[in-house]
Amino acid sequence: MKLGRINHVGVATPSIDQSIAAYRDLMGATVIGVPFDLPAQGVRVCFVDTPNTQIELIEPLGADSPIVKFLEKNPQGGQHHVCFEVPDIDAARAWFDDKGARILGPTRTGAHGTPIFFLHPKDMGGVLTEIMESPGDEH
Numbered sequence: 001m002k003l004g005r006i007n008h009v010g011v012a013t014p015s016i017d018q019s020i021a022a023y024r025d026l027m028g029a030t031v032i033g034v035p036f037d038l039p040a041q042g043v044r045v046c047f048v049d050t051p052n053t054q055i056e057l058i059e060p061l062g063a064d065s066p067i068v069k070f071l072e073k074n075p076q077g078g079q080h081h082v083c084f085e086v087p088d089i090d091a092a093r094a095w096f097d098d099k100g101a102r103i104l105g106p107t108r109t110g111a112h113g114t115p116i117f118f119l120h121p122k123d124m125g126g127v128l129t130e131i132m133e134s135p136g137d138e139h
């Protein structure tokens with residue numbers, strides 16, 4: 001498997017609007033997307049661009065959201081996951097499977113429109129890790 005660049009850092013928040021204000025007014029971010037709902041993933045999302053990566057703000061969408069428990073433990077929100085790009089999602093999945101890493105659920109379509117899956121934080125030193133096929137044809 002070829003590990004690629006960090007695509008984004010996922011940050012869970014109880015209020016995407018408040019987080020947008022903080023990234024804009026405190027951090028000086030100038031390129032901030034428009035929030036949108038991703039019902040299939042149970043989150044509302046907004047991307048904040050930085051020169052070398054993105055912050056992915058995620059707010060729970062519904063009681064079944066996968067970030068509800070995280071926010072119960074971290075009511076202010078916090079760093080939730082790190083996402084690495086790979087050239088070929090199926091090859092990456094086979095690689096992690098072969099290594100015995102716990103893959104959380106099926107491969108699905110992520111916020112960038114490419115396939116993603118997650119690795120259990122307990123198999124990655126406590127970091128919930130998202131693996132995402134690179135946008136564009138980089139196979």
Ligand SMILES: CC[C@@H](C(=O)O)C(=O)SCCNC(=O)CCNC(=O)[C@H](O)C(C)(C)COP(=O)(O)OP(=O)(O)OC[C@H]1O[C@@H](n2cnc3c(N)ncnc32)[C@H](O)[C@@H]1OP(=O)(O)O
Pocket residue numbers: 010038041043045056058066067069070079080081083104109110111112116118120121122126127128130
């Ligand atoms: C925007 C769409 C998409 C994209 O395109 O980028 C996304 O990023 S969606 C992001 C949200 N989706 C997900 O997180 C899906 C994968 N997550 C899961 O399957 C679960 O959330 C989980 C990671 C298995 C956690 O399960 P959960 O039921 O929520 O909590 P538990 O209390 O059972 O957690 C077990 C264990 O793991 C620790 N934990 C939980 N979340 C994290 C985290 N984000 N980072 C590090 N550690 C985490 C939790 O503390 C528990 O540990 P112990 O207390 O020691 O047992």
Ligand SMILES: [Co+2]
Pocket residue numbers: 008010056081083130
């Ligand atoms: Co993500």
